[in-house]
Amino acid sequence: MRQLVLLLAVFAVIALAPFVIASEFSLNLVIMVLYAALLGQAWNILGGYGGQFSFGHAAYFGTGAYTVAVLQVQLGINPWIGLVAGGLLAIGVAAFIGLATFRYGLRGSYFALVTLAFAEVLRILSNSVDFTGAGVGILIPLAPGVANLQFETKTGYFFLVWTFTLAAFLAVWWIGHSRFGASLAAVRDNEEAARALGVNAFRVKMGAIMLSGLFSGLAGVFYAQYFLYLDPYIAYGPAISVESLLVPIIGGMGTLFGPLLGAAALHAVSELTREIIGEVPGISLVLYGALLVVMVMFLPRGLAGLGERLFARRRPKAGETGHA
Amino acid sequence: MLEVKGICKAFGGVQASRNVSLTVPEGRITSLIGPNGSGKTTLFAQITGFQTPDSGQVSFEGKDITGEAPETIARLGMVRTFQIVQPFAGQTVRENIAVGAHLHRASRRDALAHAEAVASRVGLGDRLDLDAASLTVAGRKRLEVARALATDPKLILFDEVLAGLNPSEIRDVIPVIRDICDSGITIFMIEHVMQAVMSLSEYTWVLNQGEVIAEGEPASVVKDERVIEAYLGKGMAQRIAQRQVVHA
Ligand SMILES: Nc1ncnc2c1ncn2[C@@H]1O[C@H](COP(=O)(O)OP(=O)(O)OP(=O)(O)O)[C@@H](O)[C@H]1O
Ligand SMILES: [Mg+2]
Numbered sequence: 160m161r162q163l164v165l166l167l168a169v170f171a172v173i174a175l176a177p178f179v180i181a182s183e184f185s186l187n188l189v190i191m192v193l194y195a196a197l198l199g200q201a202w203n204i205l206g207g208y209g210g211q212f213s214f215g216h217a218a219y220f221g222t223g224a225y226t227v228a229v230l231q232v233q234l235g236i237n238p239w240i241g242l243v244a245g246g247l248l249a250i251g252v253a254a255f256i257g258l259a260t261f262r263y264g265l266r267g268s269y270f271a272l273v274t275l276a277f278a279e280v281l282r283i284l285s286n287s288v289d290f291t292g293a294g295v296g297i298l299i300p301l302a303p304g305v306a307n308l309q310f311e312t313k314t315g316y317f318f319l320v321w322t323f324t325l326a327a328f329l330a331v332w333w334i335g336h337s338r339f340g341a342s343l344a345a346v347r348d349n350e351e352a353a354r355a356l357g358v359n360a361f362r363v364k365m366g367a368i369m370l371s372g373l374f375s376g377l378a379g380v381f382y383a384q385y386f387l388y389l390d391p392y393i394a395y396g397p398a399i400s401v402e403s404l405l406v407p408i409i410g411g412m413g414t415l416f417g418p419l420l421g422a423a424a425l426h427a428v429s430e431l432t433r434e435i436i437g438e439v440p441g442i443s444l445v446l447y448g449a450l451l452v453v454m455v456m457f458l459p460r461g462l463a464g465l466g467e468r469l470f471a472r473r474r475p476k477a478g479e480t481g482h483a
Numbered sequence: 484m485l486e487v488k489g490i491c492k493a494f495g496g497v498q499a500s501r502n503v504s505l506t507v508p509e510g511r512i513t514s515l516i517g518p519n520g521s522g523k524t525t526l527f528a529q530i531t532g533f534q535t536p537d538s539g540q541v542s543f544e545g546k547d548i549t550g551e552a553p554e555t556i557a558r559l560g561m562v563r564t565f566q567i568v569q570p571f572a573g574q575t576v577r578e579n580i581a582v583g584a585h586l587h588r589a590s591r592r593d594a595l596a597h598a599e600a601v602a603s604r605v606g607l608g609d610r611l612d613l614d615a616a617s618l619t620v621a622g623r624k625r626l627e628v629a630r631a632l633a634t635d636p637k638l639i640l641f642d643e644v645l646a647g648l649n650p651s652e653i654r655d656v657i658p659v660i661r662d663i664c665d666s667g668i669t670i671f672m673i674e675h676v677m678q679a680v681m682s683l684s685e686y687t688w689v690l691n692q693g694e695v696i697a698e699g700e701p702a703s704v705v706k707d708e709r710v711i712e713a714y715l716g717k718g719m720a721q722r723i724a725q726r727q728v729v730h731a
Contacts, residue, residue: 348573352569355531355565356562356634357583
């Protein structure tokens with residue numbers, strides 16, 4: 160309960176941003192942090208809570224993004240419907256990938272590689288068919304208006320991504336306080352022992368990948384409506400997959416607030432390098448790589464883990480209770 | 484309650500189960516003994532769905548469960564513990580036990596409350612908030628028992644829950660096992676600690692090289708020539724003879 164109150168309080172404070180931040184540039188930064196937190200929290204559901212490390216979350220992101228874009232541009236379907244369709248299709252892709260991997264008991268690096276392969280297949284497909292605009296990409300015509308899921312000002316986009324992100328964080332709060340979450344953590348920590356206690360590991364992992372896919376897909380829908388342009392590399396390329404996993408790894412995998420901390424830290428560092436080094440092509444990937452190495456070496460439990468270590472009351476060890 | 488009929492299982496050249504047939508009656512403690520590598524754990528793995536027998540049948544409460552998944556079998560009311568303990572490291576004792584409690588309890592609050600009750604039943608009541616990884620061997624064994632017990636099973640299969648404990652810890656755990664049986668849960672236990680086999684179980688099955696070589700009341704089984712031989716000769720025979728003097 161305390162955690163839920165804290166979560167709502169944090170999001171309430173964030174919601175003040177459009178009213179206190181005057182500059183478009185700064186508000187854009189807050190939007191991008193929320194968007195990164197959404198991507199990261201989506202990955203965190205499967206990777207952090209479920210222990211299934213995906214290298215291919217772009218598969219869900221790109222599906223959400225392309226769905227809303229293609230439906231609008233090719234079929235003239237309203238993006239609000241596209242939003243729902245994008246979320247559902249992302250769940251569908253996740254279910255498909257889950258079936259193809261968990262059914263056959265793929266774990267660890269095998270799972271990671273297969274998810275990467277699926278994202279790459281989708282990238283190549285979207286690069287070769289016409290209705291996605293192939294390599295040229297797809298441009299969503301500018302038509303500001305709430306009915307078109309486009310907004311005159313950044314405030315509208317802010318609240319769109321704020322809502323998606325809050326939903327993702329609430330879902331993860333629920334995971335931490337439910338049978339589903341307990342089963343998921345059990346499967347992550349010891350799948351065999353979990354099954355011995357009656358946990359249906361396959362079903363639990365399917366649930367996690369579908370929920371994860373949904374929020375990645377919503378991040379894709381947001382991206383498409385915000386930037387109004389997609390190409391195969393943006394939608395299904397490895398950059399999104401890397402960002403998805405980097406955010407919770409920096410912030411703290413398997414923690415509720417980790418992705419928010421990670422997203423803020425990542426953007427802070429990005430902005431700082433931009434200030435110091437300026438715009439260099441590819442610099443962000445170099446930076447991501449360096450950050451990943453640093454985190455894995457020095458802070459394997461992320462910023463949330465660091466915070467816990469600094470502030471936690473010391474837990475007594477088994478030996479100290481005097482029991483053998 | 485549990486019936487195993489003609490189970491065979493081979494790993495490459497190793498015949499881990501040879502035409503094993505046995506029964507476990509409801510409401511009692513039945514034990515399974517045998518020298519190291521005789522196929523006890525493998526038999527448990529086949530009974531609980533972790534391995535599929537090459538041939539033969541397992542039925543639980545009259546229902547054929549051969550080849551069913553472990554989670555299905557657990558839901559039916561039969562759970563196992565692991566000889567090599569498998570705690571959810573990084574989770575607290577309470578959270579570990581709650582995983583079992585969730586099998587028949589959807590609500591988090593109910594599962595946590597039940598976990599607490601089970602913990603005190605097995606003597607972990609004062610270690611609820613410790614990381615399971617920080618427990619001693621004896622603590623981890625208790626945790627194995629607690630998690631299985633929390634699923635509200637009808638039948639529990641204990642795989643050497645006393646192994647690695649010192650005599651005073653064994654003396655502490657034996658009443659816990661008896662209490663579980665008294666509460667109406669049937670127990671089938673693999674055990675090397677003969678003191679426990681003798682004092683707890685009414686009936687015992689003996690495996691050697693994957694084969695059932697004897698069955699009966701523990702006191703008479705340990706006098707069986709083949710059993711003494713299986714356990715490698717004189718030393719064992721002598722110890723058993725001594726123990727019989729004590730029990731007489
Ligand atoms: N997965 C496996 N692959 C190959 N051989 C196995 C496997 N599991 C068990 N065995 C072999 O099967 C035989 C029986 O092993 P099992 O673990 O069932 O014995 P056990 O009676 O439980 O022994 P212990 O008292 O030491 O626990 C052994 O020879 C073992 O090496
Ligand atoms: Mg064994």
